[in-house]
Amino acid sequence: MAASTTMATTVFSLGFRTPSPHQAVRSATVPFVAKSTQSLNLSSSHTIRGLRPLVLPQAAAVSTSGHKTPSPMTVVCAKGYKMKTHKASAKRFRVTGSGKIMRRRAGKQHLLRKKNTKRRVRLSKMLQVDRSDYNNVIGALPYLKVNRSN
Known part of the structure; x- marks a missing residue:
């Protein structure tokens, strides 16, 4: 049984604040191959199953020809701190x-x-x-x- 692989493009936003409309958005586009039968393992204890992470609505850009480019997959990792019990x-x-x-x-x-x-x-x-x-x-x-x- 052959495992099918899918090709996807991941955009990791570099920076903590949202840029203004006249500033250039800096992001790194990293292509990766993930098997659809396994989950994408992150550095923390959480995994993304089925490649359905959070996609921001502003991330979809309109090209010069008027066609919408496919919205990139944006991975947002915000780790909160645990409160300590007295x-x-x-x-x-x-x-x-x-x-x-x-x-x-x-x-x-x-x-x-x-x-x-x-x-x-x-x-x-x-x-x-x-x-x-x-x-x-x-x-x-x-x-x-x-x-x-x-």
Whole structure:
């Protein structure tokens, strides 16, 4: 079984800002051959399958004869940064199945002899975080699955 290959032209834009209409657009045109059965592997963990990347509408140029040239394939790679989780907060807060943020009650770490049993049992139970503190907890734990309507 012979694998079919396709010929495509890739335009990589060099620069971060969009040029004004009277400036020349500098781009590198690189022809490449990709097998249609495999995916195009990029340097990051993402791949482009089926050669359908983002094509900008301004990229299609009109030639002098009035015919539209085929729009080039423009690969746009913008890598965002991950937010860091505050690990001390991650150990102190839990999320219920319905999306409520729960915490422990204060006062059950030490000096337990003078506290009666009823008080120690009450301090052992989890408590929902107050609504006024939700923004602080969510800021420290950006990837929590929180239901904000609770």
